[in-house]
Amino acid sequence: MMICLGIEGTAHSIGVGVIKDMRGSCHVLSNLIKAYQPQKGGIHPREAANHHASHIADLISDSVRKAGVDFADIDLISFSQGPGLGPCLRTAATAARALALTLEKPLIGVNHCVAHLEIGRGTVNGCRDPVLLYVSGANTQVIAFAEGKYRVFGETLDVGIGNCLDKFGRQMDLGFPCGPKIEELAKKATQYLGLPYSIKGMDLAFSGLLTAAEAYMRQGKRLEDVCYSLQETTFAMLTEVTERAMAHTEKQEVLLGGGVASNKRLREMVQIMANDRGADFFVPSRDVCVDNGAMIAWLGFLMYDSGVRMSLDDSLINQRFRTDMVEVTWRD
Amino acid sequence: MTKKILYRGAEAEIRLSEYMGKTVVQKQRVKKAYRIEEIDRQLIAYRTKEEAKLIAEARSHGVSVPLLYDVDLVKGAITMEYLDGNRVKDILNVLEESERRSICLKIGESIARLHNHDIIHGDLTTSNMIFLNDRIHFIDFGLGCKNIELEAKGVDLHVLMEAFESTHSKYSHCFKDVLKGYSKQFQGDAGAVVEKIEEIVRRGRYR
Numbered sequence: 001m002m003i004c005l006g007i008e009g010t011a012h013s014i015g016v017g018v019i020k021d022m023r024g025s026c027h028v029l030s031n032l033i034k035a036y037q038p039q040k041g042g043i044h045p046r047e048a049a050n051h052h053a054s055h056i057a058d059l060i061s062d063s064v065r066k067a068g069v070d071f072a073d074i075d076l077i078s079f080s081q082g083p084g085l086g087p088c089l090r091t092a093a094t095a096a097r098a099l100a101l102t103l104e105k106p107l108i109g110v111n112h113c114v115a116h117l118e119i120g121r122g123t124v125n126g127c128r129d130p131v132l133l134y135v136s137g138a139n140t141q142v143i144a145f146a147e148g149k150y151r152v153f154g155e156t157l158d159v160g161i162g163n164c165l166d167k168f169g170r171q172m173d174l175g176f177p178c179g180p181k182i183e184e185l186a187k188k189a190t191q192y193l194g195l196p197y198s199i200k201g202m203d204l205a206f207s208g209l210l211t212a213a214e215a216y217m218r219q220g221k222r223l224e225d226v227c228y229s230l231q232e233t234t235f236a237m238l239t240e241v242t243e244r245a246m247a248h249t250e251k252q253e254v255l256l257g258g259g260v261a262s263n264k265r266l267r268e269m270v271q272i273m274a275n276d277r278g279a280d281f282f283v284p285s286r287d288v289c290v291d292n293g294a295m296i297a298w299l300g301f302l303m304y305d306s307g308v309r310m311s312l313d314d315s316l317i318n319q320r321f322r323t324d325m326v327e328v329t330w331r332d
Numbered sequence: 333m334t335k336k337i338l339y340r341g342a343e344a345e346i347r348l349s350e351y352m353g354k355t356v357v358q359k360q361r362v363k364k365a366y367r368i369e370e371i372d373r374q375l376i377a378y379r380t381k382e383e384a385k386l387i388a389e390a391r392s393h394g395v396s397v398p399l400l401y402d403v404d405l406v407k408g409a410i411t412m413e414y415l416d417g418n419r420v421k422d423i424l425n426v427l428e429e430s431e432r433r434s435i436c437l438k439i440g441e442s443i444a445r446l447h448n449h450d451i452i453h454g455d456l457t458t459s460n461m462i463f464l465n466d467r468i469h470f471i472d473f474g475l476g477c478k479n480i481e482l483e484a485k486g487v488d489l490h491v492l493m494e495a496f497e498s499t500h501s502k503y504s505h506c507f508k509d510v511l512k513g514y515s516k517q518f519q520g521d522a523g524a525v526v527e528k529i530e531e532i533v534r535r536g537r538y539r
Contacts, residue, residue, distance in 0.1 A: 200491055240343070269366040
């Protein structure tokens with residue numbers, strides 16, 4: 001049995017989680033998150049990093065206290081090594097290194113995207129070999145285990161789905177993040193307005209659709225109708241590429257992850273798709289589905305447990321840490 | 333008439349059937365309950381029509397594709413020749429290296445023949461290629477279109493490159509042979525297409 005503390009800091013959230021492994025499943029002892037809220041516009045990387053730096057020390061103490069453990073009980077420190085915003089990643093990594101050196105405990109840097117998948121396998125009953133639809137502000141990927149690695153079967157060719165919704169919402173002064181507001185507005189729609197549907201194989205593109213949605217607004221269409229059409233079109237695209245990846249990999253489970261997975265309409269669509277295929281549908285509880293420290297801690301444990309070790313020199317962050325760069329040593 | 337489901341893809345059911353005494357394949361696009369009626373209807377009708385048009389045109393340019401027997405736009409069904417060969421996806425990893433490379437050359441040549449006439453397949457994966465009578469046959473043009481732009485050809489090949497990396501990761505170097513075959517047969521500037529693929533990779537996230 002190991003107790004691991006994980007620090008997440010790839011974008012607008014700084015999170016510290018403490019987990020305990022219970023024979024292959026993840027038991028979350030604490031999982032605290034503080035999210036940076038921009039005054040206006042989107043995430044300013046330096047300001048987000050300053051936010052993280054001012055909260056990280058308290059978050060670590062609070063998370064350890066809430067977990068009901070002592071600092072001496074912690075066996076491993078892990079942190080999000082990438083991908084993400086440089087200043088944010090560096091802040092989280094610096095905190096992790098300092099903590100590991102102070103406590104004289106091993107340090108492991110993990111891939112943020114893979115952590116989203118592993119926390120599903122670790123915390124959701126029955127979730128063993130899923131296709132992950134990972135939808136957040138920056139990331140939109142369809143990931144599955146194949147030939148010894150987590151492979152990206154489909155991904156966005158331009159912006160992430162959350163970013164697409166935010167870009168639209170920002171022009172309409174909906175604040176940040178805009179997803180929840182767009183979801184509410186969409187419920188009051190009265191008609192669907194056609195938008196470009198752009199999928200290439202299992203990849204997606206959102207930029208053309210975004211331009212078309214903005215054009216509708218300039219033409220004076222109702223905001224509610226445009227929000228509805230934006231959601232229906234982008235989510236149908238996401239569900240379709242996920243189904244394509246499931247057919248292609250012949251897998252029978254689908255898992256949702258990332259902030260946009262909080263959207264009820266997206267959940268509903270992916271669930272219907274799964275049911276119609278006779279596949280299982282999984283979504284982790286909200287606190288481990290958004291960016292959080294517990295998933296970082298859990299992946300850190302899996303890696304350490306399978307023999308991975310990391311020296312301080314290897315703990316440099318990597319803003320462009322791709323999902324398929326990770327050697328998966330903890331799965332057959 | 334037998335109606336055995338051969339394969340259940342993401343958007344269509346493929347059944348073995350009979351048409352005027354011949355064994356044929358019926359591709360039936362199915363209604364998807366997860367998407368709204370407006371999107372569903374439009375996608376099914378548009379893709380069925382586009383697919384039939386592209387298969388017919390590819391054939392007229394000497395690219396190996398199934399023969400079309402019937403197209404039903406209302407039902408979203410296409411009846412076509414049954415190709416009793418192997419999916420490239422299933423054989424590529426188990427072939428001898430020399431055979432694998434020769435198949436990859438052929439894949440490249442056949443894609444070039446499509447691109448010579450601005451036919452974009454749209455979903456170039458090894459699941460959508462059938463190896464039969466020493467030739468690569470393309471199936472599933474459902475995401476295809478006609479497009480004269482370099483970008484579209486680059487994206488088309490980029491999809492295949494990704495399929496090599498995810499599904500044939502041990503043999504992803506064979507994608508070079510695909511490009512070699514492509515360059516041999518493509519009538520335009522193949523170098524520009526290859527550069528375009530590199531550009532698409534670079535502008536992807538985290539590259």
